[in-house]
Amino acid sequence: MTAAVLPGTAHNGLARGRVELLQFIRDRTAVIFTFAFPAMLLLLFGTIFGDSYEDTGVSVSQVYTASMIAYGILSTAFITMGSGLAMDREDGTLKRLHGTPITSTAYLMGKLILVFVLSIAEVTMLLLVGVLVYDMPLPDASHWVVFGWLFLLSVIACTLCGIAVSALVKRARTAGAILNVPLVALQFISGVFIHPITQLPSWLITVASLFPVKWMSQGFRYVFLPDSMKVYEAAGQWELGRIALVLGAWCVIGLVLCLVTFRWTEKDR
Amino acid sequence: MDVIEVSGLRKTYRGHDAVRGIDLNVPRGEVFALLGPNGAGKTTTVEILEGHRRRSGGEARVLGEDPGTAGRVWRARIGVVLQDADDAADLTVTEMVRHVAGFYPDPRPVAEVIDLVGLTEKSKARIRTLSGGQRRRVDVALGIVGRPELLFLDEPTTGFDPAARRQFWDLIRALAAEGTTILLTTHYLEEAEALADRLAVLSGGLIVAEGTPATLGGRGAAGARVSWRHGGVQHTEQVTDPTELIRKLVAEDADLTTLTVTRPTLEDTYLTLIGDHR
Ligand SMILES: Nc1ncnc2c1ncn2[C@@H]1O[C@H](COP(=O)(O)OP(=O)(O)OP(=O)(O)O)[C@@H](O)[C@H]1O
Ligand SMILES: [Mg+2]
Numbered sequence: 001m002t003a004a005v006l007p008g009t010a011h012n013g014l015a016r017g018r019v020e021l022l023q024f025i026r027d028r029t030a031v032i033f034t035f036a037f038p039a040m041l042l043l044l045f046g047t048i049f050g051d052s053y054e055d056t057g058v059s060v061s062q063v064y065t066a067s068m069i070a071y072g073i074l075s076t077a078f079i080t081m082g083s084g085l086a087m088d089r090e091d092g093t094l095k096r097l098h099g100t101p102i103t104s105t106a107y108l109m110g111k112l113i114l115v116f117v118l119s120i121a122e123v124t125m126l127l128l129v130g131v132l133v134y135d136m137p138l139p140d141a142s143h144w145v146v147f148g149w150l151f152l153l154s155v156i157a158c159t160l161c162g163i164a165v166s167a168l169v170k171r172a173r174t175a176g177a178i179l180n181v182p183l184v185a186l187q188f189i190s191g192v193f194i195h196p197i198t199q200l201p202s203w204l205i206t207v208a209s210l211f212p213v214k215w216m217s218q219g220f221r222y223v224f225l226p227d228s229m230k231v232y233e234a235a236g237q238w239e240l241g242r243i244a245l246v247l248g249a250w251c252v253i254g255l256v257l258c259l260v261t262f263r264w265t266e267k268d269r
Numbered sequence: 270m271d272v273i274e275v276s277g278l279r280k281t282y283r284g285h286d287a288v289r290g291i292d293l294n295v296p297r298g299e300v301f302a303l304l305g306p307n308g309a310g311k312t313t314t315v316e317i318l319e320g321h322r323r324r325s326g327g328e329a330r331v332l333g334e335d336p337g338t339a340g341r342v343w344r345a346r347i348g349v350v351l352q353d354a355d356d357a358a359d360l361t362v363t364e365m366v367r368h369v370a371g372f373y374p375d376p377r378p379v380a381e382v383i384d385l386v387g388l389t390e391k392s393k394a395r396i397r398t399l400s401g402g403q404r405r406r407v408d409v410a411l412g413i414v415g416r417p418e419l420l421f422l423d424e425p426t427t428g429f430d431p432a433a434r435r436q437f438w439d440l441i442r443a444l445a446a447e448g449t450t451i452l453l454t455t456h457y458l459e460e461a462e463a464l465a466d467r468l469a470v471l472s473g474g475l476i477v478a479e480g481t482p483a484t485l486g487g488r489g490a491a492g493a494r495v496s497w498r499h500g501g502v503q504h505t506e507q508v509t510d511p512t513e514l515i516r517k518l519v520a521e522d523a524d525l526t527t528l529t530v531t532r533p534t535l536e537d538t539y540l541t542l543i544g545d546h547r
Contacts, residue, residue, distance in 0.1 A: 006341060006345055006373075006374050007371060007372060007373070012371065012372055015368060015371050019360065019364070019368050022359070022364070023357070023359045023360060026359040027359060091354070091355050092353070092355060093356035093357065095321060095351060096351070096354055096369075096411070098320075098321065099319060099321070099344065099348075099349030099351070100345075100349075100369060100373070101345040101373065102341075102372045103341060264321075
């Protein structure tokens with residue numbers, strides 16, 4: 001036996017990413033729902049609440065566009081990952097892979113690639129609606145830099161949390177229901193649907209501040225709205241440093257939860 | 270050192286004893302078949318050896334390592350065909366085989382594997398659209414694409430038509446000839462007889478008989494039943510060795526066009542064994 005070299009994790013991870021994407025685009029319902037839903041919400045909200053914030057010249061629809069990007073990333077990363085993992089456990093994908101020399105890191109890398117591509121597409125779609133329908137001006141370069149790290153941290157944090165939460169999902173059929181509980185609750189208290197967030201009781205804002213969604217939507221509002229809009233934030237400031245800190249912390253928490261809870265097969269096997 | 274060495278293997282699911290202490294040794298290059306009724310513990314045993322399930326007790330060594338803790342180098346040396354899987358429904362046969370081949374250091378050529386399982390015509394079809402037997406052949410293809418030293422097959426031919434089953438047998442014989450060790454479970458007794466060097470019958474989590482297809486459960490010593498017609502009368506005799514009786518019949522000028530010599534089939538032996546241990 002010659003000791004031929006085992007293909008590396010990066011190589012296998014890229015191959016997984018390719019296959020994940022291929023499977024995703026071939027499942028048309030998933031494509032339509034994932035992309036159309038946040039865009040539809042945005043169009044609905046924009047139409048229902050058509051007025052603007054006093055003195056700032058910023059329309060409510062533009063604020064929704066910015067906040068909705070946080071929602072788009074959250075729903076794409078968290079749901080795709082959480083339910084995708086439950087599906088893979090149920091249909092035997094994970095078990096199949098576990099019978100081969102692939103590492104769990106390569107498998108998760110594939111999922112991460114899927115989530116990144118989907119999130120980029122999602123954000124592009126929302127921005128198109130914002131720019132074309134609501135005349136939202138695109139920001140300058142320094143704001144795009146913030147967008148870059150914010151997007152990266154947001155996707156990673158939501159993805160890792162999705163993996164961790166999927167450990168609670170016993171049947172893929174119930175995944176949607178279980179995963180939507182934290183998702184919907186956080187949206188309402190995090191200033192995504194209800195803005196300014198200061199309308200909420202302060203204890204609720206405190207609760208929301210413990211989770212990443214509030215910071216994500218705040219961050220994306222910084223990126224896409226004029227500086228004058230900061231007065232509508234909970235602290236009256238954009239708090240970029242704190243945003244980075246909280247999201248970074250959630251990446252670490254998510255990673256730890258993920259490493260602790262990830263299993264190739266069901267627990268009692 | 271044998272490829273599979275198992276002693277006192279036990280598995281308990283929440284108070285239910287599925288495997289109750291089995292010993293098993295499979296030397297390199299052997300084709301070993303595990304038989305047994307539904308729920309006997311075949312899949313449990315095989316999946317413990319594949320590293321998919323944790324054992325509750327006993328010792329297991331597969332290719333010299335503990336399957337519960339063995340790493341990816343070990344997994345590159347085994348091939349696994351699970352009892353059931355319905356993953357990768359949206360990929361084509363070629364895409365999936367190529368994908369899995371990419372995880373191994375020295376995989377077989379993709380087209381060759383697809384041809385070996387007789388799916389060349391369906392190679393561009395989405396797995397979702399395949400028939401049950403064709404789907405199963407994809408599983409077999411994925412199990413052998415990495416050139417495993419040891420191949421686990423859990424009821425591999427479920428849903429195969431007779432021609433596909435023969436083709437599969439040829440494939441297994443070819444793999445065995447190359448030196449692949451094979452652990453197979455099946456409910457088809459003729460399949461076990463056609464392929465296995467040795468086999469064991471599992472019932473209620475215990476091995477109730479072990480041997481070669483010819484000797485299992487005292488089958489070799491069971492003798493033969495000889496029947497013939499003579500003068501319009503049907504005769505039947507149970508003998509250990511039919512030679513003597515047939516010689517006598519020839520001398521008597523009996524009508525030998527009606528002569529039959531039957532030994533208990535593997536299925537007869539199996540059913541007796543299972544009946545005894547129910
Ligand atoms: N994950 C599990 N949890 C609880 N009990 C299980 C589990 N898997 C198997 N069992 C039980 O263990 C016993 C053996 O099951 P196993 O799947 O090993 O049987 P088998 O011999 O492969 O049967 P079949 O021929 O139907 O495939 C059965 O009684 C089954 O109900
Ligand atoms: Mg079974």
